[in-house]
Amino acid sequence: MGKFWSLLFFLVPALGVALFVVSADANLLDHWFPTDVSEHGHVIDGLFMMILWLTGAVFIATEVCLAAFLWRYDARSNRDAIKFTHGSHTLEVVWTIVPAATLLFIAIYQMNAWADAKIRQPKNPGVEIEVRARQFEWRFRYPGPDGKLYTPDDIHFDSELHVPVDEEVLVHLKSEDVLHSFFLPNLRVKQDAVPGMVIPVWFKPTKEGAWDLVCAELCGWGHYKMRGRIVVQSREDFNAWLAGVREKQLATQSEQTAAK
Amino acid sequence: MSITAEGFHHHEPAAHHGQMSVGTFIRTYVFSLDHKIIGLQFLFSTLLWFLVGGLLALGVRWQLAWPWANDMPIVSKFFFASTGGQISPEFYTMMFTMHATVMIFFVIIPILAGAFGNYLIPLMIGADDMAFPTLNMLSYWFMWPAFLCIGGSFFVHGGAAAAGWTSYPTLSAIPDAAPGSHMGQTLWLLGVTFVGISSMMGSVNYMTTIIQMRAPGMTMFRLPLTIWAMFITAVLQAFALPVLTAAGFMQLMDRLLGTGFFLPDGATANNSPFATGGGQPLLWQHLFWFYSHPAVYIMILPAMGMVSDIIACFARKPIFGYKPMVYSIAGIAGLGFVVWGHHMFLSGMNPYLGMTFMVATIMIALPSAIKVFNWLGTLWGGRIQFSTAMLFAVSFVSMFIIGGLSGIFMAATPVDIFIHDTYFIVAHFHYVLFAGTAMGVFGAIYFWFPKMFGRTMNEPWGKVHFLLTFLFLNGTFYPMHILGIVGFPRRLADPYQYETFHHLLAMNQFITICAIGMVLSQAIFVINFFYSIFFGPPVGRNPWHANSLEWSAPSPPGHGNFDFQPIVYRGPYEYGSPEVETDYYPQIQPPPEGVDPNAPPAHGH
Numbered sequence: 088m089g090k091f092w093s094l095l096f097f098l099v100p101a102l103g104v105a106l107f108v109v110s111a112d113a114n115l116l117d118h119w120f121p122t123d124v125s126e127h128g129h130v131i132d133g134l135f136m137m138i139l140w141l142t143g144a145v146f147i148a149t150e151v152c153l154a155a156f157l158w159r160y161d162a163r164s165n166r167d168a169i170k171f172t173h174g175s176h177t178l179e180v181v182w183t184i185v186p187a188a189t190l191l192f193i194a195i196y197q198m199n200a201w202a203d204a205k206i207r208q209p210k211n212p213g214v215e216i217e218v219r220a221r222q223f224e225w226r227f228r229y230p231g232p233d234g235k236l237y238t239p240d241d242i243h244f245d246s247e248l249h250v251p252v253d254e255e256v257l258v259h260l261k262s263e264d265v266l267h268s269f270f271l272p273n274l275r276v277k278q279d280a281v282p283g284m285v286i287p288v289w290f291k292p293t294k295e296g297a298w299d300l301v302c303a304e305l306c307g308w309g310h311y312k313m314r315g316r317i318v319v320q321s322r323e324d325f326n327a328w329l330a331g332v333r334e335k336q337l338a339t340q341s342e343q344t345a346a347k
Numbered sequence: 348m349s350i351t352a353e354g355f356h357h358h359e360p361a362a363h364h365g366q367m368s369v370g371t372f373i374r375t376y377v378f379s380l381d382h383k384i385i386g387l388q389f390l391f392s393t394l395l396w397f398l399v400g401g402l403l404a405l406g407v408r409w410q411l412a413w414p415w416a417n418d419m420p421i422v423s424k425f426f427f428a429s430t431g432g433q434i435s436p437e438f439y440t441m442m443f444t445m446h447a448t449v450m451i452f453f454v455i456i457p458i459l460a461g462a463f464g465n466y467l468i469p470l471m472i473g474a475d476d477m478a479f480p481t482l483n484m485l486s487y488w489f490m491w492p493a494f495l496c497i498g499g500s501f502f503v504h505g506g507a508a509a510a511g512w513t514s515y516p517t518l519s520a521i522p523d524a525a526p527g528s529h530m531g532q533t534l535w536l537l538g539v540t541f542v543g544i545s546s547m548m549g550s551v552n553y554m555t556t557i558i559q560m561r562a563p564g565m566t567m568f569r570l571p572l573t574i575w576a577m578f579i580t581a582v583l584q585a586f587a588l589p590v591l592t593a594a595g596f597m598q599l600m601d602r603l604l605g606t607g608f609f610l611p612d613g614a615t616a617n618n619s620p621f622a623t624g625g626g627q628p629l630l631w632q633h634l635f636w637f638y639s640h641p642a643v644y645i646m647i648l649p650a651m652g653m654v655s656d657i658i659a660c661f662a663r664k665p666i667f668g669y670k671p672m673v674y675s676i677a678g679i680a681g682l683g684f685v686v687w688g689h690h691m692f693l694s695g696m697n698p699y700l701g702m703t704f705m706v707a708t709i710m711i712a713l714p715s716a717i718k719v720f721n722w723l724g725t726l727w728g729g730r731i732q733f734s735t736a737m738l739f740a741v742s743f744v745s746m747f748i749i750g751g752l753s754g755i756f757m758a759a760t761p762v763d764i765f766i767h768d769t770y771f772i773v774a775h776f777h778y779v780l781f782a783g784t785a786m787g788v789f790g791a792i793y794f795w796f797p798k799m800f801g802r803t804m805n806e807p808w809g810k811v812h813f814l815l816t817f818l819f820l821n822g823t824f825y826p827m828h829i830l831g832i833v834g835f836p837r838r839l840a841d842p843y844q845y846e847t848f849h850h851l852l853a854m855n856q857f858i859t860i861c862a863i864g865m866v867l868s869q870a871i872f873v874i875n876f877f878y879s880i881f882f883g884p885p886v887g888r889n890p891w892h893a894n895s896l897e898w899s900a901p902s903p904p905g906h907g908n909f910d911f912q913p914i915v916y917r918g919p920y921e922y923g924s925p926e927v928e929t930d931y932y933p934q935i936q937p938p939p940e941g942v943d944p945n946a947p948p949a950h951g952h
Contacts, residue, residue: 088810089733092741095817099745103825110829118829118854120765121847135762135832142752149748152723157741162663162730169923169930170728174668174721182720183671187713193759194709198702200761205698222524222617264616265518266628268693268768272834272847275765281628281695282517283611299847303768303836305511307518307525307617308437311840 089161093154100150104143124298124319125274126291130200132275138193209289213254214325218288220260220267220280223309225300229329242333248317251325252295258288268304271317279304292319378488380480381906385487386466387799389457390792392490396453401866403446410434410442412852412859414841437526439840440509444527447512448497448535451646452542455784457490459649460549460584463791464577466799468553470897470904471571473562473913478555486548489541496538500531508535511838513635516609516628520601523619536599543592546584553581562896564915568673569934571895571919572666575673576652579680583641583648586684591638594631601626632694636687644683647747647779648676650787651718654740656919657794658725660893661737663930665920667724668717675714682711692763701760708758715751719744730923730930734891735809739790742817743783750778753828768838771831777824789816789872796876797890801902802883808875815868822861826854892931895919899935 110118120132159165215236217228227248231240236259250256260269262280269288270277278288300315320328367375379385409419417423417432427433434442465483469476477483500507509527510519518524519532557570557578570578600606605623609631612624659666666672688696688704722744731737753775757763766772789812797803835848842848889898896919900909913935921932926942 089731092733092738095814096741096745099749099821102821103749106825106829110832116829118833118851120832121834131761131765134759135756135765138756138759138762142755146748146752149719149723150745153726153741153745153748156723156726156729157731157733160662160726160729160731162732165730167728169662169664169730171665171923171925172667172728173665173920174671174724178720178724179668179671179717183713183717186716187710190709190712190755191706193755194706197705197759197761201698201701201705204761204764205701264614265521265524266515270768270834270836272765277693277764277767279694282614283624283627284629284695286695299845301834301836301845301847305440305515305518305838308435308440308509310440310838311436311842312844314844 089163090158093158093161096157097151097154099154100147103150104147107139107143121272121298123273123275124292124294124296125276126293127200127203128273128275130203134197134200137196141189141193208287209255209257211255212257212289213251215257215259216248216250217259217261218248218269218280219263220269220302220306220313221263222265222307223302223313225302225313225315229332231333242329242336244332246315248300248315249325249328250292250317250319251322252292252319254322255289255291260286260288265306266304267302267306267313270301270303271298272301273298274317277303292317295319295321378484380476380484382465382469382477382480382483383799383904383908385483386462386464388487389461389465389490392494393454393458393462396449396494397458398869400446400449400454401869403442403449405862405866406434406442407439407446408859408862410439410840411842412856414843434840436840437509438506440525440838441506441527441531443838444509444511445497445501445507448508448539450780451512451642452539453490453494453497455646455780456542456546456642458788459646459784460546460553460577460580461487461490463573463649463653463788463795464549464553464580466795467573467897468556468577469560470798470900470908471574471895471919472557472560472565473896473909473915474556474560475907475909477552478559479552482548482552486545486552489545489548493538493541493545496534496541500534500538503530503534505529505531507531513639514598514631515635516598516601516626516631517611517614517616520598520609520631521614521616521619522602524616533599533602536595536602540592540595540599543588543595547588550581550584550588553577554585557581562913562915565896565934566915568670569915569918571652572655572669572672572676573649573652576648576650576676579676580645580648583645583680583683587638587641587645590634591642594634594638597634598631629691629694629696632691632696633687636690637684640687640690641680641683643776643779644679647784648679650743650784650791651676651747653791653794654743654787655722655725656893656895657736657740657790658722658744659920659922660794660891661732661734661740662726662729663732663922664725664729665918665922666721667727668721669918669920671717672721675717678714679711682707682714686711689758689763692760693767705758705760709755712751712755712758715747719748719751734793735804735806735813736790736794736891738810738813738817739786739793742813743787743790746778746782746786746820749825750775750783753778765834766831768836769831770827770835770837773837774824774827774831777827782820782824786816786820789813792876794891795897796879796883797886798897798900798902798904800880800883802879802885803890804879804883805875808871812868812871812875815871816865819861819865819868823858823865826858830854889933892929894921894931894933896934899933 109115219226227244229242230236260280262282267280274290276290297318300317302313415433423432505526508531509525597608607623607626610626686708689708692701915934923930924932
């Protein structure tokens, strides 16, 4: 039976690697990263792949060793005396220093991408938008004709976040009630929205189209339906859309004034 | 009088002497001061909750495979009559909250520290009981208010807590924020506090017992790794738990008195009355994870220790690198206190802090890696016996490799931006906690069962149980990595309405079928366990030919454990020592003529 169990453990790296290969292959299962439509997305995907290759190598090596030892040293077939040893100082030093150096390298290698994503805020964004999350919807506030946020001419819109393509978008993220998380899978953006805080988020979409905006932090029973969209448009289309929204908003306002 | 493995007396436990009064029965089996009975009380209670937690998980899986289905067998009619047989989204939210709560606070932590810690510590160090038997009894009985609070919360208005097991404010702190945020959340906080009191009593007791009550000759570096792991776990609990308790009380005050520790100005939810302000939701996250990250290690270190003992025994070889193993347990525990921020990379915390927490978190993979290499080193050159306990222990190593490596992805802050709160993290912690700890615990049950009940469990059925569990667990948890790579978020009652995740339904159905198979396979274990308690083949003191002290005591040990005074001559891993003919060398066996009892252990090289 020892051989049977060794083979079972050998299946772990064999099937483990196979599932990743099949999933990543566009012609087979094609369950992999959603289409990247951002400037920085490939950096994050690249870092993921780097860690995947490194950990994959360690995974295969250690799991194969494990299965091979089980096969070779099965008491039923192994007639050799046991190797009576309490360890090896040299080996301990080797397998402390090599992983330590690798891990430290991985950590340091990540820092630049993190700083780009969360620390080095763009100085001259193409557009600034306030995003407010509330149970269970997304609300957006755009600067009006004066080009400044938080003035009376601001333009309000719900559920669909329109942004211009190839321009740096700076979002001021807020929450009105509980925690939410602003997740754009196709733009590799995620940031929690916290009541009482204004958190800057920035990204640069590179492709026109519409993609999902997901709430990724539990926000109550309706968390699953807190669904939005991000619509990436050319600058002209974006301006035209914004003007249209403003017109409607002004019309509604004057109606309300008339009603009073 | 000679001191041998067979001893010279044979104390039967008091309970075996025919007639017994009600008072004696209560003192022996209910409010018992005996660490073994208390350990078994913990074991039975936690296994029962394991079933509850498993069924809650199946509910979650059902919804993810067949969202809004109204034809669940049996369950639909009984539980969801009011919603036309469907799981409601608020019920779904409650199920995953309570699944995690039950599994963490009522299963993993108490089964490791409460059941195995209690049972094994005095036996493995050669003591007659814990240092504080009454405190020990109380540590079990303080679990009951927790059982009642959290078990009862399912039946209060609004149902049990539904703010996630992390209970993040403001969702958890504003009673109107969610249906389960009324009485259910208050009872949740009280329940977790009682678990904390119980753990703290256990922790103090374990530390004292291990330091003060070791048998003559049992130096710290002759302790089995199980005991080292239990010791360091107890230290972790002693330092981390007060923080959770304090945070829990603060949230309770926020809810009951409107103190506003965690509520910012103007926080309202679901049209609730205007709540008090001046607080910070992130404060809770820091305090919560300051406990709950070390708690992650509380949930695996004891399993690592027990697995080390099982592997050495069935490889018939000394553990490879005993001291590096001890140091890496200590290293994991030490680093474990400075990595809590990796749960908060995207929380709005200062992004510079993200960098420091990233370095600390990635470095914690190092002691874990050292442990894996040493387990492999132990297997290398041994004579491996494939007992059920060994299969579970080896699978712990194999699965922990996956769980350990997948952690590096989340630790890397830029990568975490994408995979945070997706199924990648769900895969990761289930590989550590189920495929790791739970498999280690199964191994430990098969291994120490003969000591606990004087009989062995059925081996062939044990192996069937292992095979099915192993296959189904991988079928359940491994594809979750792939879901995570697509960005599939956790905690959504219906993720398929998103275009990005629409195509993942088939994979989720496969996962659910495996999860059902995994839960059903446990029936084999349950039957084997209870059948063997009464009808398993009786065994002597040392059925596995193991070295550590508990195997020199009777099976099961009577009150006071040892029927002789154990004296320890060496460490617990001298399997295949050239000093003796047998391939094992119990810690209490005096060295043969001509060998200096104080000499360091024999070396191969």
